[in-house]
Amino acid sequence: MADRRVGTDALPELVRTFVDSDRPGGSPDAASAGSALLDRFEKHVRHMTRTYPDAWFTNARKDDEAVLDLAHRAFTTCARVEKGRFPFQGRTPFNSFIEERFDGRTVRYHSFYAKLSIAREIMRDDYARNLARNPVLRWRADLYRQIRDLLREVAEEVPQGQGLPPRWQLVSPGIRAMRPLGAVEAHLKRARERDVRTIVLTALKQAGPLTCSRLTNFAEAVLGTPEEEEAPAPILPAIAGTQVGIRRAVLTAWQELEDDDRELLGAIARGEGYDSLVARCPRFKHKVAVTRAVTRCGKHFMARLAGEAGLDDAAMPKGMRPKDLIELVLEVLVEVIPDAVDGPKGGSR
């Protein structure tokens, strides 16, 4: 059974045995097949993750527990989640491996080692969630947002081809001498440059086209990562009742909104630009219409929150911070608003 023995690669057979035994009426070997296969997942995930920093793991901490948790989630995804993309095409990865008769190396490639493997997709989602929640990483996400806004304003996209993010360049009239990014970074550090706009423009002028994420890492290196704040206290169980009230209030408020007001609130909850809203809902082209809708939605939501959850605009419930309230409201809205921005849930399809 072991793929440790040279000359045999038991992984495809392990997958087959597990899938065969994991269905109703399957063989009684499910537990042992699952255990042997999970053992392989743990081994390869441990190897594959050795190059990643903390930020890519659950709770932004890389330890044995986090790596093990990732291996288990990769296993569950391979066993249970039907993926749309190549080479899975609507099948679970395990079923794809069997039907396509993949050898052990190919199974490992799609499960762990490919740039877009199942395990790495889960890590990407964990990283995105950490970027949205961890105080220091939120700073990085906000820096990325600022830089992207700036690039849209002053630079032009240079496509890199399918499956790769664009690079950005300044519209330039002539040939310029390029410098290595490390040298530009050292120069800006020496100059103690703190302005993000200056940092980005200098990098683009002196080092040529760069992706937004590369510019974010560059700016982070120049500015220095902020000190980690003390972790916020978890929401106390004592206010769980309040959370239920807030959820109910947000749902009620949403259901009572007119269609146009839903469009407006949906645009805000998706982080959409105003022009994009107007393209979909021309009524909001008029200043008066959009102003009234904003005021109406705000008043309506506060009234519902005050009524249903016992809040008023002068005080938060005991133990709850304004940020907690916003997160709760957003979490309810993402359930009802199509494409509202949420932390990712599980591996991407």
Next chain:
Amino acid sequence: MSAWKKLGPGWAEVLDGSGAEDDMGVDLLIALGMEARLREAARALALEEHLLGAHVDVSEPVVQTVRLAADDGSGAPATRMFADGKLRVAAHIDGGDLVLTQRGGAPGITVVLGERWVPLQASVPARATGISELPESLVVLDRKGRRRTLKLVE
């Protein structure tokens, strides 16, 4: 900075001067918009680094050479065969070195082991010192410099 700018592109241009920023509940909408934009940026940044392959090393661990109890009697090192079509190379570990012997295919191949190149002659063992584990596959260059990958077959 106008509070409306926090909602994203275009909002400040239409809402500045409206006086609505002081209305009840508008703070909540602005905070909601800021949080949504940050989450979207977080997702976009993670996706971008994922697509660029940040921190990715695609190499697998080398296969561990395991001697089974049943092999103990012979005392001879276990030889394994790598092949691609007619091209076949036998390999075994001997005293912490990898010993390679070409068993089939056109002569004049060179085995690539990371930075090291090991030229082979048919049926003549060649030793790559300091390699104590068998690789999962062998990369070789044929006489014309074409790259081929030989997989473990037995």
